[in-house]
Amino acid sequence: NALSLFFSSLKTTFSSVVRVRPNDKDAKMKYQECNKIVKQKAFERAIASDELKRSVVDSLDIENMTIEDDYAGPKLEDGNVTLKFMKDLMTEEITICGDTHGQYYDLLNIFDLTVCNVYIFINAIYTHRDFVDRGSFSVEVILTLFGFKLLYPEHFHLLRGNHETDNMNQMYGFEGEVKAKYTAQMFQLFSEVFQWLPLTQCINNKVLVMHGGLFSEDGVTLDDIRKIDRNRQPPDSGPMCDLLWSDPQPQDGRSISKRGVSCQFGPDVTERFLEQNKLQYIVRSHEVKAEGYEVTHSGKCITVFSAPNYCDQMGNKGAYIHLRGSDLKPEFHQFTAVPHPDVKPMAYANSLMQMGMM
CATH class of the missing domain: 1.25.40.10 (Tetratricopeptide repeat domain)
Incomplete structure (x- = not known):
């Protein structure tokens, strides 16, 4: 002492x-x-x-932490994130450029296209379904999104996806990217933050937003969702797993998921869930769509995918949704991919995953 x-x-x-x-x-x-x-x-x-x-x-x-004397990039003002800081950050050329599942330039394009006070990013906003992995600019994407969360904490919402998890990050590139650009400690910090991201968001008690979809069993309520212990790596089954991994199907009932985890759920499952919880419809992501979005289950299950020309291969459009009016009627806006520096998707992925992209 x-x-x-x-x-x-x-x-x-x-x-x-x-x-x-x-x-x-x-x-x-x-x-x-x-x-x-x-x-x-x-x-x-x-x-x-x-x-x-x-x-x-x-x-x-x-x-x-030392900052080089010749650093001329974005700077906090009195330790605070400001709008000027975020604008400087998004246009900063020092940042390692790239896509966003990491499609960073498509993310910037979304900001240019939208005039909206509330952004809800369904962890597929820039790459395959989620914030990070696959695209090689995941760091730029997630730092931009976190920056806006700090700038507008009450109006900017981020939800967790199945790629905000350690095992996916190890396979599909985010861990390798963070270690290449920063340190192993930095990846541990991201991993810890990801575990605190919400799994769902309920808008005006009418629309439920999640990454994956609905549940392997009936009877799950909004209170049950609120009680989920989310500060962890997701389990292989149960409500937390389903919210991150499940997909809709056209036929009634449930079936085994093509992903090997969670399930596929039909229109009747969606109808029962919405009726029990007094909701109008759900919005989810998790699947690439040729038009950037898809409306199924009689309009009660909407999929939106915001990574155009996914992995530089799929040729799909991206889309985002505006919710307007007291009834929260969805308006769909499509956009195409914008040019980006010549850094290929999966550049930081596990070598076996890279081979799968060839």
Whole structure:
């Protein structure tokens, strides 16, 4: 404790010197060394006294992260994300460019096309169904989306998809991309944040939005969904798995999913769920559609897919939806892919996955 107090006092002293003489490199270096020691001592005390699982955030030393003198990119204002910061971030050429399942440039195109106060990204907004994987600019996409979440926390909503999970990120590229552009610790931080993303959103008690679809069994209520422990990697079955993985089918009933997990659900399943929960329809993603969207189950199940020319191969349109009026009638808007730098999809994926794209 005495040693910690000593270095804490030194830190305060050097901090005062740095404020008075900001160009004094020796003082700045000594301040950083003292600060590092103080944090290390605090960390050791925490480990000794606290057996609870610690967040990756606690191990980040943000204060001592250095920014190169010649850095001319986006800058926070007093530590806060601003609209100017987000505009600078989206046009910043230093960012590693790419697609968004990581189709980043198509994501920017959506922002250009939409004039809307509330964005709901159904974790398929830019790549195969979800925020990340497959496309090689997932980092740019997710940082842009998180930035807007910080800028408009009450109006900008992000939902979790089946690709906001560790096993998918390991296979389809996001883990490799983050490690190539940043560090393994950074991927752990993303993984931790993904686990806190909501699984669904209910709009005006009329429309339920999720990534995958409905459930393997009848009787699931909105209260049941609220009670799901989402802060984890998803299980192989159950409501959490279904919300991330299931798909609609044209015939009544349920069948085994072609994906090997969860199920396919028919119009009768959708009708019963909506009636029980007093909802009008559901909006989901999870499947590429030639026109960018598809309306099924007598208008009560809508699929929207926002990654045009998916993986630079599919030739599909992208789409987004505007919900208008008290009845939340959906309006569909289609768009096509925009040019992007010549970095191929799956560039950071597991080598076996890359072979599958050839």
